[in-house]
Amino acid sequence: MPHKTVRMSGKIIFNREIAKGHFLMSLNVSGHFSSAEASFRGVTPGQFVMLRAKGRDVPFLRRPMSIYSLYPSAGDLIIELLYRVAGKGTFVISRLKPDDEIDILGPLGRGFDIFPHCKRVVLVAGGIGIAPLSFLGHYYGADTVNKPPQIICYVGAQRADLLVGLDRMDEICSDIRISTDDGSRGYHGLVTELFEQDITLYNSSDSVVYSCGPFPMIKSLAEILRNQAVPCQVSVEERMACGVGACLGCAISVKSGYRKVCKDGPVFDIHELVWD
Numbered sequence: 622m623p624h625k626t627v628r629m630s631g632k633i634i635f636n637r638e639i640a641k642g643h644f645l646m647s648l649n650v651s652g653h654f655s656s657a658e659a660s661f662r663g664v665t666p667g668q669f670v671m672l673r674a675k676g677r678d679v680p681f682l683r684r685p686m687s688i689y690s691l692y693p694s695a696g697d698l699i700i701e702l703l704y705r706v707a708g709k710g711t712f713v714i715s716r717l718k719p720d721d722e723i724d725i726l727g728p729l730g731r732g733f734d735i736f737p738h739c740k741r742v743v744l745v746a747g748g749i750g751i752a753p754l755s756f757l758g759h760y761y762g763a764d765t766v767n768k769p770p771q772i773i774c775y776v777g778a779q780r781a782d783l784l785v786g787l788d789r790m791d792e793i794c795s796d797i798r799i800s801t802d803d804g805s806r807g808y809h810g811l812v813t814e815l816f817e818q819d820i821t822l823y824n825s826s827d828s829v830v831y832s833c834g835p836f837p838m839i840k841s842l843a844e845i846l847r848n849q850a851v852p853c854q855v856s857v858e859e860r861m862a863c864g865v866g867a868c869l870g871c872a873i874s875v876k877s878g879y880r881k882v883c884k885d886g887p888v889f890d891i892h893e894l895v896w897d
């Protein structure tokens with residue numbers, strides 16, 4: 622069932638730099654608890670929020686962020702975001718301090734499809750793409766009805782000091798395989814190369830692959846999986862203006878036509894994406 626999107630205000634609990642240019646932000650939305658709690662109940666990993674620092678005119682538009690974690694704590698609702706400073710908007714957000722207020726619109730978009738009876742969940746994360754995949758891994762791991770699947774995670778970054786989110790992945794994954802572009806940790810090369818070495822382990826009868834990362838990484842993954850039957854869903858990061866399907870700013874081409882990433886995505890079947 623679609624979740625009601627609400628506009629709310631969050632108060633920053635902490636906003637800490639955990640690696641160069643990478644921040645973990647924790648937000649309390651308890652001031653608006655009833656609407657926030659109602660709206661975020663049953664939220665799916667892969668859904669996102671749009672953020673804007675309160676009382677600042679720059680940047681004017683909110684910025685999209687995947688939900689990294691979401692949980693109730695002592696009657697409050699806490700949202701965590703893991704983000705990289707990419708430009709003006711994320712820089713302004715990174716300067717915010719505890720008790721500063723932030724304007725939030727969410728939850729937005731269609732998250733990952735969940736396959737409750739799947740035996741093996743394979744996560745392929747590039748850089749900050751680990752954010753929605755971490756939430757997804759926890760979601761699978763917390764399944765109290767079905768036996769949680771085996772979770773295997775491939776994590777790639779440019780350098781060892783830019784690997785983020787591994788502590789959380791450690792809690793939920795049976796196997797974490799790391800790559801760095803410069804070889805400073807794990808496999809020396811691209812995360813997709815590392816994944817490709819294991820491709821024969823994963824098949825459509827018991828596995829599902831999920832991925833999030835830079836566009837060239839998703840493109841290589843699509844190429845690797847071109848003749849494979851294993852299902853693969855990816856979260857696509859497109860620039861957004863409204864975030865709610867009103868402006869066409871985030872349209873992408875898929876095999877069946879044009880789709881709005883904010884409303885029809887950000888999660889798509891990798892085989893549906895069109896690359897030229």
Ligand SMILES: Cc1cc2nc3c(=O)[nH]c(=O)nc-3n(C[C@H](O)[C@H](O)[C@H](O)COP(=O)(O)OP(=O)(O)OC[C@H]3O[C@@H](n4cnc5c(N)ncnc54)[C@H](O)[C@@H]3O)c2cc1C
Pocket residue numbers: 669680684685686687688703704705706707708709710711712749752753857858859860861887
């Ligand atoms: C659904 C969704 C979820 C996202 N989740 C996260 C997350 O969890 N953590 C995180 O760090 N980032 C995430 N992003 C990307 C994040 O929204 C952008 O980095 C941010 O909007 C950049 O804003 P800015 O003002 O700092 O940079 P700008 O000044 O707007 O841009 C700086 C640079 O970043 C590039 N850029 C801008 N927007 C995007 C984008 N959407 N995707 C890729 N490159 C972009 C620009 O081309 C430019 O090179 C997500 C994006 C989407 C669409």
Ligand code: FES
Pocket residue numbers: 860861862863864865866867868869870871872881882883884
């Ligand atoms: S950002 Fe406006 S339609 Fe998607």
